[in-house]
Amino acid sequence: MGKQDNEHLNIKVALQQDEIEQFRTIFLDLHPYDQALFYMELSKEERMKIYSYLSPLEVANLMEHIDLYDTEEFILEMDPRFSSAVLAEMATDDAVDVLNEMEKDKVASFLTIMDEESANEIKKLLHYEEKTAGSIMTTEYVAINKSQTVKETLEQLKRDAPEAETIYYLYVVDEDKHLVGVLSLRDLIISDEDTRIEDIMGENVVYVSVGKDQEEVAQMIRDYDFLALPVVDFRKHLLGIITVDDILDVMDEEASDDYSKLAAVDVDRPEDNPLAAARKRLPWLIILLFLGMLTASLIGMFEETIAQVALLAAFIPVIAGTAGNTGTQALAVAVRGLATGEYGKGDKFKLILKEAGTGLIIGIVCGVVIFGIIALWKGQLYLGLLVGVTLMITLTVATLAGSLVPLIMERLKIDPAVASGPFITTINDIISIVIYFGIATAFMNLLID
């Protein structure tokens, strides 16, 4: 760490004293990710200097390690001619990600200034839907012909390598760009120079269609341990490749996303000021507050019951709370199972049966425990029985609800992860209140003697 701080200081001094050569020597010796870390700490004036010290390619290299939202800001502060050159030098998929965040007229103007070849590559990718294979693929792959020899291919690689995102997989295509094979660089370099590609290529190519969901693509790359995966259209024309480094970002994004939804708050881009943070969290809270008022008016209907046995109120939070907890558990299991594609056709029905059984067992155990506590603690046999039986029924229903809600959402084509913990907790509040006071009112005569 100390070494890094020292380096940063040296670069900063060179930058401030306008020693361009000195600056370039130390700065470009860093890994682009470390360059990005340094760059992020600079003032706007210092960044403007950097743009005149570095080439568009050098800026593009570090830009690929910067958060999407920040990149947009930086791109817009550069001279448009420079920034369109930077975009042209970035990996096509990363440039597209940045442009997708911008307003349409800005995108158009960047594409007009840009060299035609890069602009065309970018345009091809711009219209793919978000979160599909098309939106995360790059067109900078190495395509070879099956009649080439190993030697010819190695020579081709020397030419293509600087432009390609990866050269570790080579994709074999026919005259019409149909994907017919794949070859790893590993297999290439251990083969004899005169061997033809068709004799060493793998013909069982695993590929994805351009419209495939990015989460499923990530799952495939993980299952097969690939470094890259080819993307094809419905006629199996090779359109691009998806590399594992982009998959790491996808996995992180999807994980944050599921986690955020469970907690009903976006954890991925936490706000720094309280007002902005509150504005992001309040919508869900207010919706749940209104749902909560439904609970309140339900209990209000049992005002007389409570007036007769005030102690009944004491058990509202523990009943509602336990129902919320078991509901959240069942919800999390179902949402995660749906996300990892664990449930086939018949499996969803099995899941519901299983959760009903689990809920019943949990209900019986918790019901007996609370009956024991109340009977011992307050010596109130009937109250203990009431709360125990309520808990038994409530927990069965609440557990079932926790797994049903995401399944129903999926059927309605809504992302099941939207069913957050707080949401299922509030639903289960309502269910438990109705059961509790329903039973209490029915057996009132046993409680007030």
Added chain:
Amino acid sequence: MGKQDNEHLNIKVALQQDEIEQFRTIFLDLHPYDQALFYMELSKEERMKIYSYLSPLEVANLMEHIDLYDTEEFILEMDPRFSSAVLAEMATDDAVDVLNEMEKDKVASFLTIMDEESANEIKKLLHYEEKTAGSIMTTEYVAINKSQTVKETLEQLKRDAPEAETIYYLYVVDEDKHLVGVLSLRDLIISDEDTRIEDIMGENVVYVSVGKDQEEVAQMIRDYDFLALPVVDFRKHLLGIITVDDILDVMDEEASDDYSKLAAVDVDRPEDNPLAAARKRLPWLIILLFLGMLTASLIGMFEETIAQVALLAAFIPVIAGTAGNTGTQALAVAVRGLATGEYGKGDKFKLILKEAGTGLIIGIVCGVVIFGIIALWKGQLYLGLLVGVTLMITLTVATLAGSLVPLIMERLKIDPAVASGPFITTINDIISIVIYFGIATAFMNLLID
């Protein structure tokens, strides 16, 4: 899918009719992951057949795509001589993962039967602590010398490639195995044959220490877009490498882990039968049930207050629920921020201040909303004021609690993610009840007129 089913059927027929050659031809043409999918569907008898049809290496290849817990079971059903040969052929890190799940005497007996070289490699890795760089690294890397030429290195690669986990990064070491440089295969093949390695290698090698937490390693590989990362001891001796395919598994594991903890249930290995599922979920539920009884006895202390104004009970769930929701949000933001290493020294204090501010704003907004509803709905000005003020105070405290609990846990060296949503919800139940009935009892005379 149709094609795959067909293939599976053909292999199955060949297997049942003992047509070994036929079976090997179709089966070995599949990707090892697809082989694993097929293998997982077989009966024990069929699997036993497979072990005599395939070589240990061929079984090892598919075994690397099978879940750890299942692998252990399969390894134990094989003839010990065969299974130790399979373990020897697996990537060292994967073999170590399997052995780490077994009892010590079984591990010892496997290592005794195994060829000495493989056994030694495995022994070296067996003692690294779980979830550290050492536990996920492999020793099958390619090490080269800086005085070699490109041509010599290419020849060495042809020899080493079959054994190495990746050949896409070559690590340059000196006579004492100190890590002094790194070279990508990409840079190697575009260089002239007579160039010396020292002239093209990168000297600023990014590496990790063997004790580093696996989550931090994953973060580094993601930030730098590496395919592999070298692992060194404190004297910078090269010990092994960590490849990106293992990082995909680590990220998945860590994401499931955080998600599981937020919901207080293990979502990664859901049980198929209700009894087992209930047994896994009950411990947390019972603990929270006892905490919930604390809430009940607290409310019990205000029995008289409730007897006087029964309607007070109606607002218990909405107050406690909203406190739980905002607490869960604050918790999720803090836990995720701590996991991604977002908070430096002074940042934690800033986080607390920010959450206090956010809680206050959320409290004021929700308080005003509920005051409005109650005042309009029931026409009860004082009751509205009571619930509104309670909500304001409660939400401020609950939000703050949501961020404080994980920070305190981290200080106590407990994984902050253990602070689950249900836990913070129960804590906030208690806080909100005390505030609510405290205020209500104090201003009782205003409520009963």
